[in-house]
Amino acid sequence: MRYRMIAAVAAVLTGVFALSSFTPGSSPQPQEWKGTNLKVLPKDITQEEIKQVMDDFKVALGVKCGFCHAQSETDPKKLDFASDANPRKGAARWMMKMTQRINKKHFKRPDEKTGELTQITCITCHNGKEHPATVTR
Ligand code: HEC
Numbered sequence: 001m002r003y004r005m006i007a008a009v010a011a012v013l014t015g016v017f018a019l020s021s022f023t024p025g026s027s028p029q030p031q032e033w034k035g036t037n038l039k040v041l042p043k044d045i046t047q048e049e050i051k052q053v054m055d056d057f058k059v060a061l062g063v064k065c066g067f068c069h070a071q072s073e074t075d076p077k078k079l080d081f082a083s084d085a086n087p088r089k090g091a092a093r094w095m096m097k098m099t100q101r102i103n104k105k106h107f108k109r110p111d112e113k114t115g116e117l118t119q120i121t122c123i124t125c126h127n128g129k130e131h132p133a134t135v136t137r
């Protein structure tokens with residue numbers, strides 16, 4: 001059960017990352033929501049898609065949105081998602097790029113049986129924790 005969920009999360013995350021190299025032939029539909037400070041995710045990512053990515057981050061690290069996102073300066077009850085004031089957001093960007101690089105370099109061969117691309121995601125290392133665990137003996 002848990003395994004199925006992880007597999008689904010992995011598929012979604014790699015699917016969205018793959019969008020960065022996808023150029024549509026026809027002009028895209030105008031969107032209501034638009035990210036204003038995206039440096040790693042595709043600039044034309046939809047609200048649906050970014051919500052999925054962010055939910056996956058939350059599950060992968062076992063945290064809430066405020067772990068990476070800073071409080072709004074005007075309304076402390078809200079988060080300012082575009083702000084870079086929380087250093088963990090920077091750490092997460094570094095992690096996203098690292099994960100993409102590892103996949104590009106080492107996991108580009110489709111599975112012989114299923115034909116699916118096996119790739120690592122945040123949860124591969126984090127497994128629901130802020131800091132990936134190390135085995136101590
Ligand atoms: C592990 C850290 C992390 C967590 C947890 C996280 N985010 Fe993010 N979020 C990021 C990073 C990094 C970016 C910027 C991505 C980029 O530069 O392409 C971002 C960007 C965003 C943006 C786009 C802002 C803009 O306009 O540029 C939204 C909206 C957002 N996050 C919402 C959320 C929500 C809602 C949650 C909780 C469900 C959440 N995030 C949890 C790291 C995180």
Ligand code: HEC
Pocket residue numbers: 057061068088089091092095096099120121122123124125126130131132
């Ligand atoms: C190859 C293993 C690996 C993968 C994949 C990975 N991480 Fe990490 N991550 C780590 C390690 C190890 C640390 C601790 C680094 C340190 O403390 O210097 C870490 C630390 C972090 C931190 C900082 C936590 C803190 O307490 O400040 C964030 C945020 C983070 N990772 C987000 C992500 C996100 C988001 C993804 C997926 C896009 C991801 N990581 C994928 C291994 C990984």
